[in-house]
Amino acid sequence: MDRRAGFEIEQEEGEAARLALTGPWLVATIGAVEKDVESIDVAIDRIDLSQVSEIDTAGAWMACLLGQRYEAELVGANERAARLVESVEGMEIEGEVAAPRPGVFTRVAEKAGEKVYNARSGTRGVLGFLGALIVAFGTVIRHPSRFRGKAVVRQLELVGVKALPIVGLMSFLIGVVIAQQGAVQLQQFGAETLTVNLVGRITLRELGVLMTAIMVAGRSGSAFAAQIGTMRLTEEVDAMRTIGINPMEALVVPRILASILMMPLLGFYASAVAIIGGAAISDAFLGIPFLNFLQRIQEVVPTYDLWVGLVKAPVFGLIVALAGCYHGMQVQGNSEEVGLRTTMAVVTGIFAVIVLDAFFAVFFTRVGWA
Amino acid sequence: MALDEDKREIGRHERYRGEYPLVVEGLVNRFGDQTIHDGLDLKVRRGEILGVVGGSGTGKSVLMRSIIGLQIPDEGHIEVFGRSITDADPDQVLGIRDRWGVLFQGGALFSTLTVGENVEVPLKQFFPDLSDSLRHQIARYKVTLSGLPEEAVNKYPSELSGGMKKRAGLARALALDPELLFLDEPTAGLDPIGAAAFDQLTRELKKTLGLTVFLITHDLDTLHEICDRVAVLADKKVIAVDTVPNLMKLDHPWIQEYFNGPRGRAALTAQALDELRRNMELPVAAQTVKALDNGRNTKA
Numbered sequence: 001m002d003r004r005a006g007f008e009i010e011q012e013e014g015e016a017a018r019l020a021l022t023g024p025w026l027v028a029t030i031g032a033v034e035k036d037v038e039s040i041d042v043a044i045d046r047i048d049l050s051q052v053s054e055i056d057t058a059g060a061w062m063a064c065l066l067g068q069r070y071e072a073e074l075v076g077a078n079e080r081a082a083r084l085v086e087s088v089e090g091m092e093i094e095g096e097v098a099a100p101r102p103g104v105f106t107r108v109a110e111k112a113g114e115k116v117y118n119a120r121s122g123t124r125g126v127l128g129f130l131g132a133l134i135v136a137f138g139t140v141i142r143h144p145s146r147f148r149g150k151a152v153v154r155q156l157e158l159v160g161v162k163a164l165p166i167v168g169l170m171s172f173l174i175g176v177v178i179a180q181q182g183a184v185q186l187q188q189f190g191a192e193t194l195t196v197n198l199v200g201r202i203t204l205r206e207l208g209v210l211m212t213a214i215m216v217a218g219r220s221g222s223a224f225a226a227q228i229g230t231m232r233l234t235e236e237v238d239a240m241r242t243i244g245i246n247p248m249e250a251l252v253v254p255r256i257l258a259s260i261l262m263m264p265l266l267g268f269y270a271s272a273v274a275i276i277g278g279a280a281i282s283d284a285f286l287g288i289p290f291l292n293f294l295q296r297i298q299e300v301v302p303t304y305d306l307w308v309g310l311v312k313a314p315v316f317g318l319i320v321a322l323a324g325c326y327h328g329m330q331v332q333g334n335s336e337e338v339g340l341r342t343t344m345a346v347v348t349g350i351f352a353v354i355v356l357d358a359f360f361a362v363f364f365t366r367v368g369w370a
Numbered sequence: 371m372a373l374d375e376d377k378r379e380i381g382r383h384e385r386y387r388g389e390y391p392l393v394v395e396g397l398v399n400r401f402g403d404q405t406i407h408d409g410l411d412l413k414v415r416r417g418e419i420l421g422v423v424g425g426s427g428t429g430k431s432v433l434m435r436s437i438i439g440l441q442i443p444d445e446g447h448i449e450v451f452g453r454s455i456t457d458a459d460p461d462q463v464l465g466i467r468d469r470w471g472v473l474f475q476g477g478a479l480f481s482t483l484t485v486g487e488n489v490e491v492p493l494k495q496f497f498p499d500l501s502d503s504l505r506h507q508i509a510r511y512k513v514t515l516s517g518l519p520e521e522a523v524n525k526y527p528s529e530l531s532g533g534m535k536k537r538a539g540l541a542r543a544l545a546l547d548p549e550l551l552f553l554d555e556p557t558a559g560l561d562p563i564g565a566a567a568f569d570q571l572t573r574e575l576k577k578t579l580g581l582t583v584f585l586i587t588h589d590l591d592t593l594h595e596i597c598d599r600v601a602v603l604a605d606k607k608v609i610a611v612d613t614v615p616n617l618m619k620l621d622h623p624w625i626q627e628y629f630n631g632p633r634g635r636a637a638l639t640a641q642a643l644d645e646l647r648r649n650m651e652l653p654v655a656a657q658t659v660k661a662l663d664n665g666r667n668t669k670a
Contacts, residue, residue: 024384026547027493027497027500027508027546027547028468028496028497028546030500030504031497031498031499031500031501031504032499034500034501034504035501053384054384054385056547056579057508057511057512057515057547057579058504058508058547061507061508061511062504065507080580083577083578084578084579087515087578088511091510091511091514095506095510095523096486096506096524097484097485097486097487097489097490097506097509097510097523097524098484098486098487098524099484099524099525099526100524333481333526333528334481334482334526334527334528335481335482336481336482
């Protein structure tokens with residue numbers, strides 16, 4: 001049996017031709033003959049289906065289409081073919097299947113307008129969300145029975161405890177890099193002992209907390225957005241509301257609280273591990289004994305450096321968690337939105353943290369904690 | 371490449387002419403300690419609508435998932451179009467995949483594509499040599515065929531109602547003109563009018579396209595209306611496959627409760643009324659029907 005769709009043109013002198021379709025005319029096979037059969041340029045008055053071995057709706061549609069183009073009559077159809085031809089005949093099925101798309105100039109203008117509008121409504125949205133969060137915190141404080149202790153503990157574990165290995169490893173390596181690179185530069189002035197000051201002050205004041213905030217944004221901020229976003233898609237959030245559970249209290253408060261509580265601890269832990277990393281590399285390559293390094297830290301790093309880091313940490317935790325939860329709650333429509341919002345949660349979280357860190361740096365220098 | 375094409379054509383150039391396009395033998399499925407199927411046998415005849423019923427948790431969906439290859443059975447043998455899919459190489463199974471269509475319970479439409487683009491996905495996947503315009507036309511035709519209004523073609527699934535999503539899912543299942551159609555609870559969650567229309571559509575499609583339909587359902591009206599035979603899943607097996615009237619004569623507690631329970635009887639009366647309407651146009655009959663109808667309404 002023939003496995004390919006084909007056709008033959010039979011023409012007698014002076015008469016219009018007969019187009020005989022042969023072989024299987026199926027969705028699987030018509031792609032190959034489509035171009036050939038459309039390029040026929042003789043007059044045809046009959047299309048013969050009697051030699052078609054198999055036919056489906058796609059084949060029947062092709063036959064009808066040819067019939068319309070050449071104003072030819074379909075003949076020789078068996079029962080099945082006739083049934084299919086009848087079902088596709090007269091269907092209005094021309095046109096696009098994609099969603100209508102305006103022209104490029106309209107789209108650019110539209111996108112620009114959308115961005116401006118979204119920036120405004122987005123700012124309002126964030127402020128509104130912050131307000132709702134404060135109200136939710138207030139409610140929880142006034143009605144302690146509505147406080148979800150278990151959820152908070154679970155989030156503390158996810159945000160804090162589970163992050164220990166990766167934050168530790170990252171901080172250790174950062175300590176190593178700062179000590180090693182710093183020492184190379186300081187050696188030129190014969191001041192490699194100042195490596196201790198460099199490592200101690202920079203990790204406690206800046207890098208420990210900053211890098212931790214970035215890591216938490218990537219680990220937990222994204223998870224918040226994706227979790228809450230998926231719950232919105234599956235209408236779990238709506239279900240909560242109808243049962244009388246405030247999603248702000250049940251979903252957002254535990255996550256924000258966990259981030260605020262865990263960030264200082266993680267930040268301090270990160271700084272400590274980074275100092276250990278710096279001490280280890282100094283011991284190995286600079287000839288500063290490990291314990292001497294740690295002892296010198298105590299002498300050269302003022303206590304307020306520790307406070308600078310610890311004051312910033314909960315604020316960063318709040319910002320990162322807020323970005324995650326806010327974007328999660330904004331999800332609507334489809335699964336693509338979840339991905340989009342998750343990305344935005346991480347990007348805005350990290351960006352806000354870095355901007356805020358710059359303000360903090362100026363502020364603390366001004367107040368004399370330099 | 372040549373090899374690939376050969377394999378594809380083996381599957382496509384000829385419709386299956388044997389008696390049983392789908393044969394399941396000795397199927398065993400276990401989840402941990404829990405045995406879902408224990409030596410399940412089932413044969414589906416070509417050109418029939420086979421209803422599959424069973425209580426919740428009897429493994430109707432697992433059976434379907436095993437057949438379409440989403441669940442690897444622990445034991446047993448499954449043949450589709452005369453070819454084994456349980457011990458075949460994946461390439462061959464691919465040659466079967468383009469000959470069946472599956473409608474999942476929730477429609478399972480791709481949410482970032484329009485309805486029309488959803489229908490085009492299998493077409494693009496299996497037959498990339500179709501021209502764009504022809505593919506658009508086929509997709510549009512399938513959408514209309516499934517009883518959706520034309521403007522639904524370029525809507526996104528999130529803009530559709532539950533019933534329309536099911537129809538869109540059906541359009542995608544029909545995209546490749548399958549010979550075998552799997553429907554997982556197609557009328558669940560539809561209003562009675564929508565459900566009846568969907569039943570009608572299934573029956574008509576079976577007739578026009580020459581489909582064999584494997585239909586999981588809880589809907590007694592669907593069973594009475596459109597199923598040629600019904601397979602009953604209970605005790606981890608298919609305990610009976612027969613027409614509804616024959617099944618009702620069987621002496622199995624679950625079958626008795628299912629078909630002769632209050633809902634079963636209501637569906638039966640409804641069908642009897644329909645028959646009466648269809649067969650007799652006499653005024654007397656019309657009155658009888660009216661009287662019966664009234665009686666049913668007051669009872670309800």
